[in-house]
Amino acid sequence: MFLRPPRRSAGPPCSSTYDRAARASAAVVIGEYSTSFGWATRLLHEPVRTHVRSIYALVRVADELVDDDRQPWSRAHRAALLDGLQAETHRALETGGSANLVVHAFALTSAEHGIGRDLVDPFFDSMRADLSVQVHDPQSLSGYLYGSAEVVGLMCLRVFVDGDQRRYDALAPGARRLGAAFQKVNFLRDLCDDQQVLGRTYFPGVDLTTFTDTERDLLLDDIDADLAAAAAVIPQLPPSSRCAVHCAHALFAELSQRLRRTPAEQIARERVRVPDRVKAQLVARSLVAAR
Numbered sequence: 001m002f003l004r005p006p007r008r009s010a011g012p013p014c015s016s017t018y019d020r021a022a023r024a025s026a027a028v029v030i031g032e033y034s035t036s037f038g039w040a041t042r043l044l045h046e047p048v049r050t051h052v053r054s055i056y057a058l059v060r061v062a063d064e065l066v067d068d069d070r071q072p073w074s075r076a077h078r079a080a081l082l083d084g085l086q087a088e089t090h091r092a093l094e095t096g097g098s099a100n101l102v103v104h105a106f107a108l109t110s111a112e113h114g115i116g117r118d119l120v121d122p123f124f125d126s127m128r129a130d131l132s133v134q135v136h137d138p139q140s141l142s143g144y145l146y147g148s149a150e151v152v153g154l155m156c157l158r159v160f161v162d163g164d165q166r167r168y169d170a171l172a173p174g175a176r177r178l179g180a181a182f183q184k185v186n187f188l189r190d191l192c193d194d195q196q197v198l199g200r201t202y203f204p205g206v207d208l209t210t211f212t213d214t215e216r217d218l219l220l221d222d223i224d225a226d227l228a229a230a231a232a233v234i235p236q237l238p239p240s241s242r243c244a245v246h247c248a249h250a251l252f253a254e255l256s257q258r259l260r261r262t263p264a265e266q267i268a269r270e271r272v273r274v275p276d277r278v279k280a281q282l283v284a285r286s287l288v289a290a291r
Contacts, residue, residue: 018104022105026054029061030053040283041053052159055159061102065082067130092110115158123148136201174230174232193271224253230249247282254282
């Protein structure tokens with residue numbers, strides 16, 4: 001069953017100069033901020049790559065409005081900027097266009113792949129929570145993970161399946177767990193900055209001053225269960241996205257393994273990274289595995 005006839009072109013649909021400029025602006029945003037994500041998106045086929053970059057550019061802009069500590073903005077100003085971005089996104093979903101190039105690029109992808117407010121609004125709700133919730137409990141963390149990460153995975157899945165509702169329904173649980181795993185790995189990796197710089201505690205009960213190896217392993221056991229569930233469905237993705245998602249999974253699985261080998265006291269004071277040399281090796285392996 002298809003939501004609409006699948007498009008079979010090899011690149012983005014015919015578009016105006018403004019559309020092309022909007023998509024190019026999204027690519028610039030990703031180029032400035034991307035790390036592991038940037039490595040993986042290079043493996044996406046077109047037009048999937050362009051659409052995914054358009055999704056992530058909007059996500060990144062919203063995240064920076066909330067988190068960029070080098071800006072002199074007050075919390076109230078950040079909230080107003082975020083509200084404005086959400087309102088502009090709503091208008092673009094309704095009209096198909098925006099004077100904001102990143103929002104316009106997102107609207108183009110949304111119109112083609114059926115991404116609506118049911119996925120957009122939970123994302124903005126989670127971004128807004130970063131301005132008001134300093135310490136999460138299990139319930140608020142679950143809602144935050146859904147809005148900040150799982151719905152982004154579902155947006156990308158809309159692009160990956162290109163209108164195939166049956167495939168979307170089958171793969172959606174795996175997409176949600178992969179998004180949650182990525183976000184929880186980020187939380188653990190950024191534990192120090194989140195608590196000391198941003199004043200946020202995402203994992204309930206986790207304190208930098210008392211963080212132990214046992215707590216680390218419990219968090220990673222949960223993350224690795226999500227990664228395993230996601231890995232089981234990656235082979236069912238279309239060829240246009242399978243290799244890239246496999247690569248992204250491999251990069252975060254590597255980071256999870258490195259975190260498990262790192263003493264908790266070290267995680268509590270510095271950021272654990274995957275060296276570029278290792279990232280390149282994982283990308284190469286993903287290319288081989290996809291053949």
